[in-house]
Amino acid sequence: MKAEIIAVGTELLLGQIVNSNAQFLSIELAALGIDVYFQTVVGDNSIRLQEAIEIAKGRADLILFTGGIGPTEDDLTKEALAATLGRGLYIDQMAMDHVDRFFSDRGVPMTENNRKQALVIDDSAPLPNETGLAVGLAISHEGKYYVVLPGPPREMKPMFTDKAKPWLQQNALTDEMTLYSKMLKFAGIGESLLEDNLIDLIHGQNDPTIAPYAKEGEVTVRISTKAPSYSEAMLKLDALEEQIRSILPEHLYASVDVPLEKIIVDWMADAGLTVSCAESCTGGLLMGSITGIPGSSSMFMGGIVCYSNEMKQKLLNVPREYLEGPDAPGAVSREVAEVLAEQVRLTADTDFGLSITGVAGPGDSERKPAGLVYIGLAERNGKTEVFELKLKGNRENIRIRSVKAILYRLWRRLVERNIEAPPEGAGL
Amino acid sequence: MKAEIIAVGTELLLGQIVNSNAQFLSIELAALGIDVYFQTVVGDNSIRLQEAIEIAKGRADLILFTGGIGPTEDDLTKEALAATLGRGLYIDQMAMDHVDRFFSDRGVPMTENNRKQALVIDDSAPLPNETGLAVGLAISHEGKYYVVLPGPPREMKPMFTDKAKPWLQQNALTDEMTLYSKMLKFAGIGESLLEDNLIDLIHGQNDPTIAPYAKEGEVTVRISTKAPSYSEAMLKLDALEEQIRSILPEHLYASVDVPLEKIIVDWMADAGLTVSCAESCTGGLLMGSITGIPGSSSMFMGGIVCYSNEMKQKLLNVPREYLEGPDAPGAVSREVAEVLAEQVRLTADTDFGLSITGVAGPGDSERKPAGLVYIGLAERNGKTEVFELKLKGNRENIRIRSVKAILYRLWRRLVERNIEAPPEGAGL
The missing domain is CATH 3.30.70.2860 (Alpha-Beta Plaits)
Structure with missing residues (x-):
């Protein structure tokens, strides 16, 4: 089966955003055994969009659209597709209720243009939007398949995975290897x-x-x-x-596509183990990634972002002589990483304590180079380990890699401890 | 002038890479006053590429190609364009010398397939490749313009900026605004x-x-x-x-493209003001976004992620009677948001204290619905305000919107206080 992805949006043609939707869908379609032969980007213009649909109809069996289904006047994808297929449009009642509920929940009056977001094409399957307002749709027409998805990735991705993919598997992929x-x-x-x-x-x-x-x-x-x-x-x-x-x-x-923090959260929650964190250069990113996982509240108790030296002393008992004076190891040091991990563990009374202190850049700090980071791992009745990292990249890269590095060390410790892992796939 | 960008490469259709070249070129062309009407991605396939060129010729005055000009057999862009235009190809001597020099400098024998990288189309302007081997080209043919660039961004970008753009300005854009x-x-x-x-x-x-x-x-x-x-x-x-x-x-x-946290960081750093944060449901995301901005260390002192009720009591003095018992307001309440903002401000001794407590989901918590969030803003010698949010979306959406909401409230407070903003564009 040959597919084409048509992304609709003038913001793509102006270069305001990169076409990450095409990348996501290409990966997903390849995984379904569908060959993507073309990706097209067209602006919010009905005539050019219809031309693009005509071309795609001539060279693909499946056409996926992203974008152009919002409430504004230049959202035209459903209208253009309906015109090309010679079909009508109507307001889907369930989708309309979803839009109405959004506004009534907020006590905000719904403006008339929002009705557009409940439009679907005659005889299509509406694809509910769980993370936004505009309903998507899938339709089979004269031997070809059409799927219309929203533009914002946080709406498009779950709609594709949870709604469009099952529809494709049931309707379009019945006899493919x-x-x-x-x-x-x-x-x-x-x-x-x-x-x-x-x-x-x-x-x-x-x-x-x-x-x-x-x-x-x-x-x-x-x-x-x-x-x-x-x-x-x-x-x-x-x-x-x-x-x-x-x-x-x-x-x-x-062996499933989950981030390391999800494995750790599920494993520790299952084993009844707890963790706390003290972060300096990462400033909350480590805790943000752990708490991004549903269920983290049963294993993550909390932590401290000790960005300033005063906070390190006051909340985590880092000795002043570690931080001040010509011979002090300084905030970015093995010594401080060790104290931070141990002290946050004691304060939060958790099984493990994690710490990160380093120079995220840009530029060096305290005569230490950007990318030098110390990470610490403390354990109740266990040894405290500190690891030195020398990371490359910009501020964001260094911060993310520091977070991944301490998560890796925590995962290794769980492996070493032979803590029983939850059954394969539990919580996934 | 209407333009189309054709990116050539099966790796794009498999989703192995995102089409950042199209974004770069779209921005550059917009700055030249050229309207990009379509972006197309096609694989390393001569027939489909020639079809794509025929379509583009019918709807654009200028066609830019990226990719498909390397040494391997499936690099076909120049050949396909030459065939479509009915022109021949030849080895450009300067480009060939450049390739030869690369291999002789390294003492490595040049394999025959590398000669391909010096190919240009008859009567075109070769575009030298300063950061790679494959020569590009620009050509005017029957009133249309064609520019062929390499695929790797570190070759494509300098070739566009230093070679293709001047060629376009001299040959194609003589009277555009x-x-x-x-x-x-x-x-x-x-x-x-x-x-x-x-x-x-x-x-x-x-x-x-x-x-x-x-x-x-x-x-x-x-x-x-x-x-x-x-x-x-x-x-x-x-x-x-x-x-x-x-x-x-x-x-x-x-009126420049920066996130709100950057405006706040620069403004507060310039004014000598400081902030600290207490986060529950956002678990570090607020502090992570502030500390993502270089220079945040002079205005952000640190904070506490009080994910568990014990941490709220122990580190932020939330009264037990707010948290426990049938009539307690609970962790997700105006009362707790107020205490968190005030207590973290006192602990960190900062000018402002921010707090977030809510239900990020999935699912409700403590008989409160996902999306219900309270954000607090405390100020030294000022009033403490608490705002109730009712947010939609998944866990990630709710967390991000909570962060943006409290940043907005802090920004409003700075505006209300008439704190002098740094000079326009300072630090940008």
């Missing part, structure tokens, strides 16, 4: 070192395929095979996973 | 309410144009005009900005 994949997730190792370790495996085989890629401080390896059934695919994928695990046993933390 | 824009940034208001307020203005004029869009909890309005000079454009843009400001004086926080 399906591509099955597993995502192997790695921490504590960079992309090139990981690839070095797997290079013989990557070159030695074509099925399953092995594709590593790096993203936001983690490395993912996608292994894929086409098969007539799930169980046949899994036989091949599981065997390859075991081979890879035997090469990198200390870094492979999951 | 330049497009100038301003980005107006709004906080504390949603996209549709903002548009309602500006609808008469939007409909009442064509020049400058007014384009609102929403992104991650903020709304941006781009105002643009074509003019022969910067100063003439700014006369029009400044006048429109003042009109818009008079309609929404409480929400327009900047």
Whole structure:
């Protein structure tokens, strides 16, 4: 099956945003065994959009649209598609109720233009929008398939995954050999070192395929095979996973696409273990990533962002002589990372205490280079370890990598302690 | 002049990379006053690429290509363009010398396939590649313009800026006007309410144009005009900005593209004011966003993530009777938000104290609905204000919007206090 993605929005043509929707959908469609042959971007202009649809109809079996379904006058995607297909539009009652409820919940009057967000094309399947207002739709017409999704990624992604993908699987993909994949997730190792370790495996085989890629401080390896059934695919994928695990046993933390913090949250919650954090240069990012995971409240108690030296002394008992004076190790030091981890653990009375102190940049600080970071891990009745990191990149990279590094060390400690992991897939 | 950007590369269609080249070129072309009407992505396939070129020829005056000019067999862009134009190809001697020198400098033998990288189309202007090997080209053919650039951004960007842009200015843009824009940034208001307020203005004029869009909890309005000079454009843009400001004086926080936290950090650092935070449901996100801004260490002292009720009591003196018992207001309440803001301000001894406590979801908590959030703002020698939010969306949306909401309230307080803002553009 050949697909085309049409992203609608003048902001894309002006370069105000990058077309990350096309990337997301391309990855998802590849995983379904659908070949994307073209991606098109067109502005909020009905004539040019209709021209783009005509061209796509001539060269694709499945056309996915993102954007142009909001409340404003230049949101035209559904209207243009309906015109091209020669179909009508109507207000879907459930979608309208969803929009009405949004405004009445807020006690704000709904303006008339918002009714547009409940429009669907005749005889299409409405795709509810759980994270926004505009309803999407899927439709089969003269042997071709059309899926209309919102533009904002936080609305588009869940609508595709939870609504459009099942619709495609039921209506459009009934007799294709399906591509099955597993995502192997790695921490504590960079992309090139990981690839070095797997290079013989990557070159030695074509099925399953092995594709590593790096993203936001983690490395993912996608292994894929086409098969007539799930169980046949899994036989091949599981065997390859075991081979890879035997090469990198200390870094492979999951075989589903979840971030490391989710594995840790579920594991600790299940085992009844707790953690607290003291952050300096990361300023809350570590705690923000842990609390981004639903259920974290049963294992994460809280913590302290000790950005200033006064806060380090006052709330975490860092001795003044560590911080001040010509011979002091300074705020960015092994000594301070150790005190921070131990003191936050004591204050919050948790099983583990994590700390991060470093120079996030830009520019050096206290005669220490940007990218020098110390991370500490304290444990109730256990040893405190401190690790030195020398990180590359800009301020944001350094902060994110510091967070991933201490999460990796905590995960390793859980592994070493032989703490029983929750059943595979629990909470996923 | 109408332009189309054609990015060539199967890796884009697989979602392995995002099409950042199209974004870069769109911004650059807009700045030259050229309207990009379409962006197309096509794989490394000669037939489909030639089809895409035929379509683009029918709807654009200028076509820019990126990618597909390397040494491998599936690099086909120049060949496909030459075939479409009915022209021949030859090895450009300067480009060939550049490739030869690269290999001889490294003492590595040049493989034959690298000769491809010196190919240009008959009667085109070769565009030297200062940061890579493959030569680009620009050509005028039957009243249309074609520019071929490499795929890797670190080769494409300098080649466009230093070689292709001057070629376009000399050959294609002899009498165009330049497009100038301003980005107006709004906080504390949603996209549709903002548009309602500006609808008469939007409909009442064509020049400058007014384009609102929403992104991650903020709304941006781009105002643009074509003019022969910067100063003439700014006369029009400044006048429109003042009109818009008079309609929404409480929400327009900047006329450059910066996040609200940057405005606040620079303003408070300049005024010598300090802040601290107590976060419950956002778990560090607020502090993470403030400390993401370089220079935040002079105004942000630190704070406390009081995720558990014990931490709220122990570190922030929330009375037990607020948290426990059948008639207690509970952790998600006006009362607790007030105590958190005031106590963290006292603990950190800062000018302002911010607090967030709410239900981020998924699911309700303590018989309170997901999305119910209280934010508090305390001030040294000033009043403490608490605001109730009823937010929609998933856990991540609710957390991000809570952060934006308290940042907006802090910004409003700085405005109300008539604190002198740093000079326009300082620190930007």
